Amino acid sequence: MNISLVLVAIMVVLYASGIYLLLERSMTRVLLGFLLVGNATNLLLITMVGKVGSAPIVEDGVSAADMTDPMPEALILTAIVITFGVSAFLMALIYRSWRLERDDDVDDDVDDVALREEEVAELGETLESTTEDSEFGASR
Template sequence: MQASAILIVIMAVLFACGVYAMLERSLTRVLIGFLLLGNAANLLLLIVMGAPGVAPFFGSADPADMSDPLPQALTLTAIVITFAVSAFLLALIYRSWQLGQADTVEDDEADAAVRARATQAEESMDDETGIEDEDDDATSDFVGVDTAPITVLSSRDVPGVRDDAPVDEADRPRGGEDA
């Protein structure tokens, strides 16, 4: 049995609307988004389940005609998880409404301080880096990191090895690796 294209489109729309609603600052919209995501997950499991078949506990049926019990168990688990998180979000919304007569999450002093530090760090990084010359080979895309070309070490660069002593190639450190 092929999955219905209509079910796949409905599932995709539910996922998209659920994610969009969860990105809002209103707790009620977060709850609605979570419920949409839960229903989309259940629909996904329904699509994955495939054709309905005979219950697996009937011994006389051919195993090819039996339905897979795993998606059914996962759907029941998803329903229970959605119910529990929805109850928690409803309690959170109710408490928020009791305290502030609103269900929107506002920025506090810590959020404002983090935003100010991030903006200040971005501005200072822009001032420090500036515009790089295109022909400068000693810089990389990483801010404040200079790269050096890989060099081949000779025996005089390895501490404890004399120039006249033979050096085993397996023991010689490589140019780009940490020794």
């Protein structure tokens, strides 16, 4: 099986760039990262096809060994459709976020952060009370 090193290098760059963009707070960058990862996955499927052969149509005189496997091509078409659907959903989210806040950055949930701070404070009080109880037990 021959794998083109150029396709592998392009695939690695697309995956790395896409994952980097997926980790950003901007929804537009997340969309671009998702598109790059989707295209890198399509390249991965193309490189895994194997040898090039004739179309998988049964005719007289064409053996099964000379035909190309149609499964990777079907997987690529499925991946393209899934990428299109998810990117359309992300574009709708970006549009709604822009219309509501004039911003596409994802912010921290203030209530969630406040709850974490309360939990940390309660945990600290619990730890202090257990250490005070152990000190009283040791001093008796």
